[in-house]
Amino acid sequence: MQKGGVIMDVMNAEQAKIAEAAGATAVMALERVPSDIRAAGGVARMADPTIVEEVMKVVSIPVMAKARIGHYVEAKVLESLGVDYLDESEVLTPADEVFHIDKWDFTVPFVCGAKDLGEALRRIGEGASMIRTKGEPGTGNIVEAVRHMRLINSQIRKVQSMSKDELYAEAKNLGVPYDLLLGVHESGKLPVVNFAAGGVATPADAALMMHLGADGVFVGSGIFKSDNPEKFARAIVEATTHYQDYKLIAEVSKNLGAPMKGIEISKLSPSERMSDRGW
Amino acid sequence: MKIGVLALQGAVAEHIRSIELAGAEGIAIKKVEELEQVQGLIIPGGESTTIGKLMRKYGFIEAIRQFSDAGKPIFGTCAGLIVLAKSIEGQEEPHLGLMNITVARNAFGRQRESFETDLDVKGIEEPVRAVFIRAPLIRSVGDGVDVLSSYNDEIVTAREGHLLASSYHPELTDDYRLHQYFVDMVKASQAS
Numbered sequence: 376m377q378k379g380g381v382i383m384d385v386m387n388a389e390q391a392k393i394a395e396a397a398g399a400t401a402v403m404a405l406e407r408v409p410s411d412i413r414a415a416g417g418v419a420r421m422a423d424p425t426i427v428e429e430v431m432k433v434v435s436i437p438v439m440a441k442a443r444i445g446h447y448v449e450a451k452v453l454e455s456l457g458v459d460y461l462d463e464s465e466v467l468t469p470a471d472e473v474f475h476i477d478k479w480d481f482t483v484p485f486v487c488g489a490k491d492l493g494e495a496l497r498r499i500g501e502g503a504s505m506i507r508t509k510g511e512p513g514t515g516n517i518v519e520a521v522r523h524m525r526l527i528n529s530q531i532r533k534v535q536s537m538s539k540d541e542l543y544a545e546a547k548n549l550g551v552p553y554d555l556l557l558g559v560h561e562s563g564k565l566p567v568v569n570f571a572a573g574g575v576a577t578p579a580d581a582a583l584m585m586h587l588g589a590d591g592v593f594v595g596s597g598i599f600k601s602d603n604p605e606k607f608a609r610a611i612v613e614a615t616t617h618y619q620d621y622k623l624i625a626e627v628s629k630n631l632g633a634p635m636k637g638i639e640i641s642k643l644s645p646s647e648r649m650s651d652r653g654w
Numbered sequence: 655m656k657i658g659v660l661a662l663q664g665a666v667a668e669h670i671r672s673i674e675l676a677g678a679e680g681i682a683i684k685k686v687e688e689l690e691q692v693q694g695l696i697i698p699g700g701e702s703t704t705i706g707k708l709m710r711k712y713g714f715i716e717a718i719r720q721f722s723d724a725g726k727p728i729f730g731t732c733a734g735l736i737v738l739a740k741s742i743e744g745q746e747e748p749h750l751g752l753m754n755i756t757v758a759r760n761a762f763g764r765q766r767e768s769f770e771t772d773l774d775v776k777g778i779e780e781p782v783r784a785v786f787i788r789a790p791l792i793r794s795v796g797d798g799v800d801v802l803s804s805y806n807d808e809i810v811t812a813r814e815g816h817l818l819a820s821s822y823h824p825e826l827t828d829d830y831r832l833h834q835y836f837v838d839m840v841k842a843s844q845a846s
Binding site for chain 1: 661662663664665666667684698699700701703704707708711732733759760764765766787788823
């Protein structure tokens with residue numbers, strides 16, 4: 376049960392222990408964090424299974440791992456290791472430009488990225504049991520995560536107010552299963568949790584995403600690219616729990632040292648934008 | 655009547671919904687002062703390491719022990735059960751250490767070993783639908799603890815006076831009878 380929690384990217388056992396001690400509700404075991412993937416360029420793939428196993432060995436909280444979009448075998452390999460969640464992730468280089476993984480074919484639950492309601496419901500239709508905003512990973516810039524969360528929320532509100540005959544047409548417009556859209560119309564929310572990801576760099580960023588209605592937060596490059604990861608990780612956890620307590624957020628934000636430098640989104644060329652991967 | 659749900663992390667909104675279906679008012683508790691407003695408390699499922707850490711940080715350990723000493727009912731589900739236990743296998747320090755039980759974390763395995771089943775629960779007529787997610791179980795119970803249900807001979811629901819605990823998530827289904835059972839406990843504690 377991840378709700379209200381912070382899921383942290385880690386690259387080795389030592390970082391995983393720091394994350395657990397700081398109060399992370401899960402860790403994402405990776406070979407490189409998104410900002411390093413950006414810097415390195417080339418094809419980004421599933422992590423070396425050694426890293427995943429090493430992390431699974433040292434923590435008692437759930438361990439997640441990333442497979443490339445459409446890479447059924449990477450996902451099966453990670454499932455065989457016993458990871459707790461799989462992230463079919465646009466942070467890695469897509470393996471298939473047309474089809475996502477059929478996630479019903481797995482017992483391990485999947486989390487998938489989405490930048491609008493259509494993507495979210497398509498992924499859920501394919502079997503995802505958790506959604507996260509795509510944001511723009513590895514930039515330390517929250518603007519894209521905000522855009523995606525706001526868009527999904529406003530689309531949900533629009534769907535809620537539609538009549539039944541309008542819903543059939545909207546299902547076609549969005550390219551989503553009608554039954555899932557009907558569920559959103561009736562409940563006013565996605566049928567699974569929706570976390571924020573892709574650009575969370577400070578405690579205030581995490582709290583902002585909670586304020587906008589996220590069920591929890593993924594922090595990728597932010598923590599272990601900061602000056603004092605331990606303190607930084609604790610601060611993010613506290614700001615997520617108490618996202619409406621601004622005094623507390625001020626307190627935990629003091630003397631954190633420099634956060635990751637960050638990238639202005641407009642400086643990214645279209646090919647460098649990870650959020651455009653997947654459909 | 656007001657029942658609090660400890661809102662540091664975990665399934666808070668779902669518990670509040672179930673409490674309200676059972677006819678009481680549900681309140682999210684983020685600060686120790688807020689405990690004064692409620693007559694009963696639910697500690698939800700989530701990650702026990704996260705919840706335990708934040709409880710220490712904000713003074714909830716002492717405050718909830720006092721809440722319990724005053725005879726006010728507490729219901730722990732999944733991670734909440736771990737937080738209530740006097741003894742946690744493989745861990746030196748308990749969190750609240752209130753309930754006379756020994757628990758094992760992640761006792762059914764990892765995430766993919768999560769499952770749902772129908773459980774017979776003592777005191778509730780028809781079986782209860784129970785969702786187990788990386789669930790803990792109760793290895794053994796001490797004096798004064800009543801076992802309310804077992805799954806494959808392992809204890810998954812127990813009560814010790816004003817304390818109630820379940821390995822599973824009763825708040826994730828539409829079946830609110832376990833919440834009703836707890837609301838009745840809180841009512842009874844008010845009457846006495």
